[in-house]
Amino acid sequence: MKGERIVAAPYRWPIRVLLGTLAVISAGLIAVTLLNYHTTSKLAEQALQNTGLSMALEVAAEARALSARDAAALQALVAGQHRREIAYLAIGERDGTIIAHTNPRLVGNLLDDAVFSHVRDTGRLVGEFVVLGTGEEVYELTVPFHIPPVGPGGVVDVSKPRFRIIRIALHTAPARQIVYQAQAQLLFVGVAVLVLTGFGAWQVRTLRRYFVLQQEAAQRERFAGLGEMAAVLAHEIRNPLGAIKGLAQFLGEKQAADPPQLEMTRTIADEATRLERLVNDLLTYARPRPPNRQPTELPGVLDEVLRLMGPATNAAGVVCRIDVSGNAFPISADPEQLKQLFGNLVLNAIQAMPTGGRLTLTQRSVDGKSRTRRAVEVTVEDTGSGISEADLSRVFEPFYTTRSKGTGLGLAICTQITAAHGGTIRVARTGPEGTTILVTLPVEGPANG
Structure with a gap:
């Protein structure tokens, strides 16, 4: 981020x-x-x-x-x-x-x-x-x-x-x-103090940047080690987990006449599915693949995401809406990764509104960092309870979550995907009235690639 x-x-x-x-x-x-x-x-x-x-x-x-x-x-x-x-x-x-x-x-x-x-x-x-x-x-x-x-x-x-x-x-x-000599001396000292102040401000900025880079390097090193370890564990867990899930489903079919037994096998299958999703997230974060770029219609991606999330939004009583303003021109992106990106954001928004609410996806065209580079902005806006001040600075960190069953990888993967496409992601607004996540993606992809 x-x-x-x-x-x-x-x-x-x-x-x-x-x-x-x-x-x-x-x-x-x-x-x-x-x-x-x-x-x-x-x-x-x-x-x-x-x-x-x-x-x-x-x-x-x-x-x-x-x-x-x-x-x-x-x-x-x-x-x-x-x-x-x-x-x-x-x-x-x-x-x-x-x-x-x-x-x-x-x-x-x-x-x-x-x-x-x-x-x-x-x-x-x-x-x-x-x-x-x-x-x-x-x-x-x-x-x-x-x-x-x-x-x-x-x-x-x-x-x-x-x-x-x-x-x-x-x-x-x-x-x-x-x-006049004293006035000249006063003027000279005033200019010297201004120069000293400017130099001090530059030094402070340089020191802050140096310390931030140190922290980020240490954090990346720590997360890289955790990611590699998680990837190894995920790879070793995936095969036996698939077997557990398959056996649970098989036993569920055999125990259809015994409701208690059927409930237990369903619980095993559901938890295996949840662990399988966690394993997939770990592998996605630890070993990200480069985007397979192709002309992608972003409104179509957003429609597909809401269609896939339909059962979850209906169960939570969330009303969804897509608003596209300006020219909806194609962008150079990986449609599957964009589905994962906005799917994670929509899922987070749904989980922030357990008693229902409104979810709005807005797309608009903007100027990029230069006049020759165009970009699109997509906002995911919910009416949930918002993000606390203590959590706001860490929501995009991997393995950081406030939910008991969360993995802490959803927004971290969103950050990875956005960065791979040369874009940015940030919390544009949060509070008791809800949260808005802003994703900016260049139309042509990264400037260097």
Whole structure:
């Protein structure tokens, strides 16, 4: 049966260890990189603030030395600041009037923004990133300072200092370069984590496939040994079993006048027939023959199967129906093996409905794995009690059965026949409302043969 296989518990720990290791490594890389990015951004801003504060203090010291002079001296001081780090520099009065600026045309304008008001009211410096009218982003630092006013006769009155504010804007390119490097590192780590995750997923898929193949190989080896042993036993049992059945039937004819004796001989004959069927199933599974391919009308095969199963369906009170949709074109298959395939499926469906129900066989044409390969799908749908979750993964295993008198070979033989024809078989649906088995067969047979 083709489908998803479950990795056994002993093989799960390497996968879990791999997943855990990848998760820890990925989480660690992301955490360290995010922390580094956050720290770098803070350090870059702190460096700008320190640089701006150092320059502002130098300007403030020189401004104090020029306090006895006129405003033109302050403007000359500010206009002479030609350091490449400075975007602009301004000195303002307490009321916000600009008394000096690197752009002389702005002298006399007002600084009336929220940051200026906050610095004026609290006396604490404030730094922030802002975007100028030119579109450039700068780091703007607003620093309060005091200049002693000039009294009568040009004497400096230190008892009544004048409150002023310096605003200095610094170019952020050097600091931003550090941040960009941290962002690039973050991006690189993100891509690395994605690659690592993809690699981990591929490794997990590879490990799962490896373990599944190991399990399947061990299972095939085990089943092959059981099959060979069963074939030997079946071959040795078949001849004496035929003799027992023949003698039981002969004694039944002789004891027709003795009902108890007749009942016992019939029981012997019936059980011999059941064992004969088991022997035939064992030989079919252990020594399958290749399909004798010929053009086969699938609706005719299904009709023949239901005709042969007529007594069983009537006895169980099961109503049967065949539904063929699309073009019912012939397929390349062995009609006898297909009868065995669908006969086993119909028999299982009947046994799942001991108190009666509905059995529907549906055939439809579908596209195969390529546009040039056509296929047919046949569903065998019953209204029985369904397959339990515990049994669902094992129903196609040989020698696995939930019935006391079952052989566990019916669905295993169905799998063999389907695979020999290049098709697939699976449980399409199961539950309290019934079970649907889906068989897909290529029209032309296997692609390699």
